[in-house]
Amino acid sequence: MMRKGSDRMLATNEEMQRMDLRAVEEGHVSMVQLMKQAADALFEALCRRYGRKCRYGIFCGSGNNGGDGYALALRMKAEGIPFVICSLREPRSACARHYAQLLEESGEKVLELSRYAQAIEAADVLVDALFGTGLNRTLSGDGALLAAALNASGKPIVAVDIPSGLDGDGTLRSDTVVRASHTVTFECVKKGMLPYSSRIFCGRIECVPIGMPNEVKECADPTIVLDPVNVRPLLPRRRAQSHKGSYGRVLVIGGSRRMSGAVILCTRALLRSGAGLVTCLLPEDIHPIVASQVIEAMYRPVPSDANGQLTEGCLRDVTWTDYDLIVAGNGMGRGEATRSIIRQILDSEVPCLLDGDAIYEAGVHDLLAPVCKKPVLLTPHMRELSYLCKEPVDLLREHPQHSAQAFVWAHPYVTLVAKDDITWICQQERLALSIIGSDALAKGGSGDVLCGMIAGLYAQSKDAFAAACAGVYAHAYAAQQLAAHEDSMSVLASDLIEQLPQTYRSLRDRYCGRPDVL
Ligand SMILES: NC(=O)C1=CN([C@@H]2O[C@H](COP(=O)(O)OP(=O)(O)OC[C@H]3O[C@@H](n4cnc5c(N)ncnc54)[C@H](O)[C@@H]3O)[C@@H](O)[C@H]2O)[C@@H](O)CC1
Numbered sequence: 363m364m365r366k367g368s369d370r371m372l373a374t375n376e377e378m379q380r381m382d383l384r385a386v387e388e389g390h391v392s393m394v395q396l397m398k399q400a401a402d403a404l405f406e407a408l409c410r411r412y413g414r415k416c417r418y419g420i421f422c423g424s425g426n427n428g429g430d431g432y433a434l435a436l437r438m439k440a441e442g443i444p445f446v447i448c449s450l451r452e453p454r455s456a457c458a459r460h461y462a463q464l465l466e467e468s469g470e471k472v473l474e475l476s477r478y479a480q481a482i483e484a485a486d487v488l489v490d491a492l493f494g495t496g497l498n499r500t501l502s503g504d505g506a507l508l509a510a511a512l513n514a515s516g517k518p519i520v521a522v523d524i525p526s527g528l529d530g531d532g533t534l535r536s537d538t539v540v541r542a543s544h545t546v547t548f549e550c551v552k553k554g555m556l557p558y559s560s561r562i563f564c565g566r567i568e569c570v571p572i573g574m575p576n577e578v579k580e581c582a583d584p585t586i587v588l589d590p591v592n593v594r595p596l597l598p599r600r601r602a603q604s605h606k607g608s609y610g611r612v613l614v615i616g617g618s619r620r621m622s623g624a625v626i627l628c629t630r631a632l633l634r635s636g637a638g639l640v641t642c643l644l645p646e647d648i649h650p651i652v653a654s655q656v657i658e659a660m661y662r663p664v665p666s667d668a669n670g671q672l673t674e675g676c677l678r679d680v681t682w683t684d685y686d687l688i689v690a691g692n693g694m695g696r697g698e699a700t701r702s703i704i705r706q707i708l709d710s711e712v713p714c715l716l717d718g719d720a721i722y723e724a725g726v727h728d729l730l731a732p733v734c735k736k737p738v739l740l741t742p743h744m745r746e747l748s749y750l751c752k753e754p755v756d757l758l759r760e761h762p763q764h765s766a767q768a769f770v771w772a773h774p775y776v777t778l779v780a781k782d783d784i785t786w787i788c789q790q791e792r793l794a795l796s797i798i799g800s801d802a803l804a805k806g807g808s809g810d811v812l813c814g815m816i817a818g819l820y821a822q823s824k825d826a827f828a829a830a831c832a833g834v835y836a837h838a839y840a841a842q843q844l845a846a847h848e849d850s851m852s853v854l855a856s857d858l859i860e861q862l863p864q865t866y867r868s869l870r871d872r873y874c875g876r877p878d879v880l
Pocket residue numbers: 378379381382396397400423424425426427428429430454455492493494495496497498499500501502505522523524548549572574
């Protein structure tokens with residue numbers, strides 16, 4: 363199956379080159395114009411992230427990646443943004459020569475390689491436009507020397523299209539690779555960036571459209587790369603003629619004396635994500651704490667064991683048909699009672715979402731049968747995925763999508779969300795990827811918020827894949843919105859929940875062809 367059209371996609375070097383060629387040959391756009399569009403998109407991304415006041419150091423190779431650097435310098439000059447530019451060697455490609463010449467005609471001096479140290483010293487942010495998808499051998503000589511000098515500077519590095527030394531297909535691996543803090547990649551995410559051992563060189567990956575005509579966009583990889591445009595239709599619609607029963611009745615089963623916050627975060631995110639009616643079944647000793655924090659939910663406090671955890675018999679009085687979705691695992695604690703509770707939930711006919719300790723028990727004790735009549739959503743991080751797939755975390759992290767896909771083929775009723783700095787959403791025939799994770803999310807509690815968000819969206823749409831994709835994307839989008847205004851280190855899981863009204867609003871209504879933060 364080929365992916366075509368307007369979505370962001372995963373592409374190989376060859377596919378990118380073919381798109382370029384077709385765009386030009388079929389008369390949609392000239393190569394010079396496409397490079398200008400790429401440089402403009404890069405310019406916008408840099409201004410969003412680093413502003414217009416810092417001094418940029420642009421380092422250009424001889425091919426079209428270098429050409430992007432010269433075209434960027436021209437735009438910066440026109441906008442009055444300070445920069446210094448240095449070339450690895452004379453531009454060789456026609457487009458790179460074109461923009462290098464325009465820059466020279468504008469009176470700008472391009473520093474020769476021998477003055478690279480001066481250029482690095484003079485800049486606040488370094489732009490790596492040395493090699494892109496045309497890299498066809500490992501970095502050596504001057505290229506490797508300059509890459510190492512950029513790395514040694516300790517300054518933020520923005521890689522243009524792909525960090526120099528990485529290969530878009532993931533087959534070549536240079537000894538020296540530019541270690542970027544941020545990679546602005548054009549039109550499609552390059553497949554070679556995704557394995558963990560590669561993306562540590564990319565930093566934050568941002569994929570920007572550069573106006574490649576849809577007619578020529580074609581990739582073999584079926585993965586949907588989530589973006590504001592394809593996520594928007596996945597958000598549930600609210601109807602004028604509706605009531606709380608129209609948007610799903612959800613039962614949250616979780617919490618323990620040690621972890622009362624998890625169930626608070628999950629339940630608040632659930633309500634903020636549109637669920638109509640939410641009931642929490644939780645140990646009675648944490649009931650007052652949780653109820654004081656979430657006044658909109660209903661409660662079923664039940665006796666707990668000596669550790670303040672739920673007991674095996676806690677579901678005795680539950681009438682399953684009262685609910686459209688069961689959410690379980692947040693702050694529940696592990697052990698035999700949890701295992702029995704998860705078994706009972708899986709045996710019921712109600713769709714369920716398992717998170718945290720529920721995934722641990724389901725994975726380690728093989729509670730998920732090959733066949734099941736209802737949808738089950740699982741939201742494991744890499745360690746939890748290793749309990750499900752029985753593979754070591756290090757191995758999984760490199761290509762989690764392969765193991766996640768094998769798991770859903772063996773469990774066709776499962777929608778699996780494999781969480782890391784990039785997150786894969788898998789169903790048997792569908793695969794989506796979110797590349798917009800944020801380090802603001804690397805904090806206890808953010809997974810409980812995600813779980814609540816996906817549950818809230820599912821309660822309304824009853825579409826597990828749509829809910830998982832929209833939830834994952836909106837969660838990271840909220841983090842990015844927060845991190846755009848404050849230090850990402852300080853973002854709390856509960857801040858994400860407060861951000862959700864604005865996040866859903868910008869994803870649903872305000873997006874008019876240009877994202878506000880990405
Ligand atoms: N849609 C697209 O794909 C677009 C691509 N553009 C840019 O064009 C780039 C690809 O440009 P090119 O194909 O010219 O390739 P590059 O600019 O990546 O480099 C190619 C040049 O470097 C040489 N080279 C390759 N590996 C080397 C090594 N290890 N040591 C020394 N020299 C080496 C090649 O012989 C060639 O001369 C993309 O990454 C992107 O930045 C944009 O300008 C426009 C749109």
